[in-house]
Amino acid sequence: AQKVTQAQTEISVVEKEDVTLDCVYETRDTTYYLFWYKQPPSGELVFLIRRNSFDEQNEISGRYSWNFQKSTSSFNFTITASQVVDSAVYFCALTEGRAGNNRKLIWGLGTSLAVNP
Amino acid sequence: GAGVSQSPRYKVAKRGQDVALRCDPISGHVSLFWYQQALGQGPEFLTYFQNEAQLDKSGLPSDRFFAERPEGSVSTLKIQRTQQEDSAVYLCASSLSVAGVGGELFFGEGSRLTVL
Numbered sequence: 001a002q003k004v005t006q007a008q009t010e011i012s013v014v015e016k017e018d019v020t021l022d023c024v025y026e027t028r029d030t031t032y033y034l035f036w037y038k039q040p041p042s043g044e045l046v047f048l049i050r051r052n053s054f055d056e057q058n059e060i061s062g063r064y065s066w067n068f069q070k071s072t073s074s075f076n077f078t079i080t081a082s083q084v085v086d087s088a089v090y091f092c093a094l095t096e097g098r099a100g101n102n103r104k105l106i107w108g109l110g111t112s113l114a115v116n117p
Numbered sequence: 118g119a120g121v122s123q124s125p126r127y128k129v130a131k132r133g134q135d136v137a138l139r140c141d142p143i144s145g146h147v148s149l150f151w152y153q154q155a156l157g158q159g160p161e162f163l164t165y166f167q168n169e170a171q172l173d174k175s176g177l178p179s180d181r182f183f184a185e186r187p188e189g190s191v192s193t194l195k196i197q198r199t200q201q202e203d204s205a206v207y208l209c210a211s212s213l214s215v216a217g218v219g220g221e222l223f224f225g226e227g228s229r230l231t232v233l
Binding site for chain 2: 044
């Protein structure tokens with residue numbers, strides 16, 4: 001069965017520290033999509049990245065980077081030089097199938113990140 | 118604004134009351150989703166619309182939950198005879214692509230329902 005595990009419930013760091021949020025997934029399918037979303041205190045979920053199972057290249061976007069490793073079924077998210085504005089709950093999510101159908105996103109429980117000044 | 122708008126942001130209901138939650142998606146977005154997010158949990162899929170057609174309602178927890186999108190834009194999630202376990206944040210999301218296929222979901226800020 002599909003499952004997404006975010007083992008870190010809460011992380012607290014001091015500003016400018018690097019922080020990595022772990023995501024481990026389980027799926028029966030060979031074709032699937034992985035997502036990261038950010039949920040700030042205001043409540044709306046903000047899309048960060050989508051990665052398909054055939055693309056294992058790591059991705060960097062500014063201070064954000066993602067490490068996708070199929071061998072360990074992990075899709076970890078690193079924030080470099082964290083800032084107070086990064087404080088939020090971060091969710092990893094999975095969907096199966098070629099189309100990357102968002103309808104059946106399976107979500108982890110989220111990691112609450114607190115970046116302190 | 119240009120984003121997904123939900124109202125009310127907060128709703129307190131007495132057990133047994135009916136409630137209606139509204140979602141204004143981004144203009145032109147074909148796909149609309151409703152999710153339920155309990156405290157400390159990730160979102161759980163409720164239902165999906167493609168334009169005005171409700172193509173998937175497999176996530177609705179009971180027949181007390183009903184959603185509609187009659188003109189393919191604004192959607193309403195109605196919960197009849199609310200119970201305490203219905204307390205959650207109800208998130209609406211829209212996407213430009215069909216079924217949200219491969220596309221980015223844009224979420225509203227949610228409607229927080231508390232049933233006393």
